[in-house]
Amino acid sequence: MTVVIEIHGLRKTFGPTVALDGLDLDVDEGEILGFLGPNGSGKSTTIRILLGLLRADGGSATVLGSDPWRDVESLHRRLAYVPGDVSLWPNLSGGEAIDLLGRLRGGLDPVRRDDLLERFDLDPTKKGRSYSKGNRQKVALVAALSADVELLLLDEPTSGLDPLMEAVFRRCLRDFSAAGGTVLLSSHILSEVEALSDRITIIRAGRNVETGALAQLRGLSRTTVDATTATPVDATALLSMPGVSDVVVSGEQVTCSVETTHLGTLLERLGAYGILTLASAPPTLEDLFLEQYRTPEGPGRAGAHDRPEKPEAAKAR
Numbered sequence: 185m186t187v188v189i190e191i192h193g194l195r196k197t198f199g200p201t202v203a204l205d206g207l208d209l210d211v212d213e214g215e216i217l218g219f220l221g222p223n224g225s226g227k228s229t230t231i232r233i234l235l236g237l238l239r240a241d242g243g244s245a246t247v248l249g250s251d252p253w254r255d256v257e258s259l260h261r262r263l264a265y266v267p268g269d270v271s272l273w274p275n276l277s278g279g280e281a282i283d284l285l286g287r288l289r290g291g292l293d294p295v296r297r298d299d300l301l302e303r304f305d306l307d308p309t310k311k312g313r314s315y316s317k318g319n320r321q322k323v324a325l326v327a328a329l330s331a332d333v334e335l336l337l338l339d340e341p342t343s344g345l346d347p348l349m350e351a352v353f354r355r356c357l358r359d360f361s362a363a364g365g366t367v368l369l370s371s372h373i374l375s376e377v378e379a380l381s382d383r384i385t386i387i388r389a390g391r392n393v394e395t396g397a398l399a400q401l402r403g404l405s406r407t408t409v410d411a412t413t414a415t416p417v418d419a420t421a422l423l424s425m426p427g428v429s430d431v432v433v434s435g436e437q438v439t440c441s442v443e444t445t446h447l448g449t450l451l452e453r454l455g456a457y458g459i460l461t462l463a464s465a466p467p468t469l470e471d472l473f474l475e476q477y478r479t480p481e482g483p484g485r486a487g488a489h490d491r492p493e494k495p496e497a498a499k500a501r
Contacts, residue, residue, distance in 0.1 A: 186213040188335055188366040189234065193243035196229055196390075203229040205390035206243065211368055216361050218381030219370040226390040227370045231339050234368070235265055248334060261290040264328035268340025270320040272312030278323045279308030285327040297330040303352050317344035329356050336360065336367045342376060354380055406441045408465045409450065413438065414458030425450060436460070 189211040196204040204226045211217045221227050232238040234247050236256030245252060248262055272281050279301075286292030301308055306322045315323065321344050328336060336357075342350050350373070357380055361367060371377050377384065386393040406429075411417075419433045427446030432439045442450045447464070454462075 187211070188213050188215075189217075189245075189247055189368060191230070191243070191245045194230065194233065194240055194245055195242035196226075196233065196238065196240055203390055204233075204240070204243075207387065207390055208392055209385055209395075211366055213366055214361060214364050215382045216357065216367040216369055216380050218377035218384040219368055219387070220374075220377060220384060221387040221393075224389075225387050227387065228339055229390075231265075231337050231368070231370065234337060236260075260288070262333055263335040263337060264289060264331050264333045265337045266321070266324045266328050266339070266341040268343040269317075270324040272315065272320055272323060274311065274313035276312050277309055278306060278312065278315065278319070281312060281323055282308065282327045282330070285324075286331055289331045289333060291332060292327070292330040293332060297326065300326040300330050300356070303356065304349060318346065318349065321345055322349070325353060325356075329360060334365060336365065336369075338367065339370045340372065341369070342371065342373060350376065407444050407447055408439070408441050409447075409454075410437075410439045410463045411454055411459055412436050412461040413454060414460060417454065417457050422450070422453065425453060 187210050189209065191207055191209040194204050194207040194209075195202075207226065207230060209217075209219075209230070219227055219230075229238065233240050233245055234252050236252040236259065239253050247259055250259055252259055272278070273284075276284070282297060283292070286297070304322045304326055306319060306326060310319075312320070312323075321342065325341060328338075342353050345353065354376065357367060357369075367380075369377060369380060383395065383397050385395045406427075413436050416436055417433050417438045419431045419438075422428050422431045422438070422440060425446065426449075427443030428440055428450055430439075430441045438454070440450070451459075451462075
């Protein structure tokens, strides 16, 4: 499979601040990769390097087989970028802005453009200065998705969109991927990343924490189990089992969490008490994300900016 984005040992510093500290990342052709991390973890710095807006201090990065710093002009005809805070020319209409961005990328599909304007419910005749934040995002999304590009670099692309438009965005992104397009998606809306991504990379302080398909990452975390049994469960016996914690017993009701690899053993033990009802919930992407930040980084690495944005994570639920 063709690798569209390939990063090895990427480093970038701003004075004494280390933004990227040996980051490794790869995105395959036709894949949607969710790119997660708290504010200050290096996500936007990575995307700016891939866009050729910043030059890395070390390591290597290639986009569509080319150097993003040296080949920036040719690459920008093959990719589209949507930031989380879009600025438009105040005196151009939304339609004019879309067409201008399309020409800069080598053209756009007019039929697809009109279809996207309808799907996103965007009036292209209004001036840029009159658009709300959400409508400015729509202009950038329509321009990106109607262009004949191979790669989308998206950094909080649905910021300001209402839930209905977020659903439209998800359908459009799936269509783009199904047609062979590749996507690097950075978002704090974890439900969006969970619904769209083929694989997920979580970074912290400029380094990889975990990479893999959601099913693989769930295997590294814990599952919540809630059961009703015919006879009361011995809480001490459950706590003595490997991988089991947070045991709460109330009469015949028991709840606990268990490392996914030990789930089968736990269910066998509960079976001895006579299971009447059983519910188990695999960890959500939010659970997996927050799990990576419960332990501090090494000396001199962690800071206030490493804490995940709980309000945004809660929105994902």
